[in-house]
Amino acid sequence: MEKHEYITLFEKHLAGNxxxxxxxxxxxxxxxxxxxxxxxxxxxxxxQSQVKERLYNSLQAQINPVPVKRIPARFWxxxxxxxxxxxxxxxxxxxxxxxxRSAQPVVKTAAPxxxxxxxKAILTLANGSQVDLNDKDAVKALQQGDALVSNKEAGLLVYxxxxxxxxxxQQFNKIxxxxxxxxxxxxxxxxxxxxNASSSLYFPTTFSGDERRVVVTGEAYxxxxxxxxxxxxxxxxxxxxxxxxxxxxxxAYEDEAATSTTLLEGSVEISNNSGKALLKPGQQAxxxxxTGTIDVNQVNAAQFMAWKEGKFxxxxxxxxxxxxxxxxxxxxxxxxxxxxxADKIFNGxxxxxxxxxxxxxxxEQTGTIHFKVAGRRIxxxx
Numbered sequence: 001m002e003k004h005e006y007i008t009l010f011e012k013h014l015a016g017n018x019x020x021x022x023x024x025x026x027x028x029x030x031x032x033x034x035x036x037x038x039x040x041x042x043x044x045x046x047x048q049s050q051v052k053e054r055l056y057n058s059l060q061a062q063i064n065p066v067p068v069k070r071i072p073a074r075f076w077x078x079x080x081x082x083x084x085x086x087x088x089x090x091x092x093x094x095x096x097x098x099x100x101r102s103a104q105p106v107v108k109t110a111a112p113x114x115x116x117x118x119x120k121a122i123l124t125l126a127n128g129s130q131v132d133l134n135d136k137d138a139v140k141a142l143q144q145g146d147a148l149v150s151n152k153e154a155g156l157l158v159y160x161x162x163x164x165x166x167x168x169x170q171q172f173n174k175i176x177x178x179x180x181x182x183x184x185x186x187x188x189x190x191x192x193x194x195x196n197a198s199s200s201l202y203f204p205t206t207f208s209g210d211e212r213r214v215v216v217t218g219e220a221y222x223x224x225x226x227x228x229x230x231x232x233x234x235x236x237x238x239x240x241x242x243x244x245x246x247x248x249x250x251x252a253y254e255d256e257a258a259t260s261t262t263l264l265e266g267s268v269e270i271s272n273n274s275g276k277a278l279l280k281p282g283q284q285a286x287x288x289x290x291t292g293t294i295d296v297n298q299v300n301a302a303q304f305m306a307w308k309e310g311k312f313x314x315x316x317x318x319x320x321x322x323x324x325x326x327x328x329x330x331x332x333x334x335x336x337x338x339x340x341x342a343d344k345i346f347n348g349x350x351x352x353x354x355x356x357x358x359x360x361x362x363x364e365q366t367g368t369i370h371f372k373v374a375g376r377r378i379x380x381x382x
Contacts, residue, residue: 114356114376117197117329119155120181126171126205133157133175133183145171147188147205159188161206170208176200177218180331187214190225191232194308197328198253219251221308224266239287242269248279249304255324258286262304270294310352312359316345319369323380330356337381344368 121133126145131138133151142149145168147159157175177183177199185193188206195201199218212232224232226245234241236252237259246266252259261270262284270277270285274292277285284299306313307325314322319341323334329352348362360371360378372379 114330114332114373116353116355117180117182117331119183120178121157121183121195122176122178123149123157124174124176126173144173144205145169149173149205155182156184156186158186159205161188171205172202173205174200174202178331179328187212189227189230189232192223194221196220196307197331216250216252218253219249219307221247221249221305223247237287237289238292239270239272242271243267249301249308251304253324253328257290258288260287260304261285262299262301264301264305306349307352311349312352313349314346316347318342319344319346319363319380322346322363323378326356326359326378331376332356333377335377335379337379341369341380341382 123131139151151157177195179198196219202215215235232243247264249262263279277294286295303313370381
């Protein structure tokens, strides 16, 4: 008899639905299994002996004894062991399994929840000094070149060009977003930039000359202020996005195979050493990092802007792509027990402000994937 068959039969016994033959099977196989095969954490689960004793007493009180013969106490202790396993699964997120069975859906642990990201950023000034923007009043009124910088609103850094500016030499600032962070910036020309986790924006405090040029790493969404006389250009991984006034998203993470530009409104030109392409609304350009080739595809642009609106939207996404997004936003480490999961695709929408357990639970409902959470490490399993 397999362990899971024994446990199923024992559950039937607890419900009072076993036949005399099944009762005998329970007796005959009671010593075949080492049921306590999960680690025991006395801090979270209590004293093992005391818990087992309580379960033993509870079983004696619940189950009517078979009048023909007295069931030995060691049977009840074995039965208590089964219930101890069920209890420990609630703490460790492990399902009972045999060597032949795949892992059961994970029950989330009682460890502290992994919460979503929030407003976090470091501002590097022109002189190299840094300001932690986690405090919304960190920059009340700071002058950088001909711009006045403030962050009076949480999560928003604003550059205002001084009317009485002295046309000082152009100065550059850099805002860096850590894993588990996000931040918005309004540049001196009125362009607004939303920065995702693990991203950065390098920019002049005021624009001058015949173009407005910034450099992005990671992911950013732009709403560019119109100025036909001064085109706006975004550099990302060797790709240049040229716009006049438009709404678009750029994703240029180091751990992604391509740099993507997705256009929501207006028009943009994508260029690099291999060529160039003109995008229309609803199109996305993928620039292969290895070859430099530019591929243009029609996409649901809203899906790629969803992070800005506080959502995860998965549309035929592979699990590794999804876990990279979760890793950045929740600042967690992801490891894989089986790399053959790469062909699994998922669809769904959930708020980015849910704890990560809710996101993992949604993915697990497909029945094709499971997770083990230990501290800030997530193991992906079949």
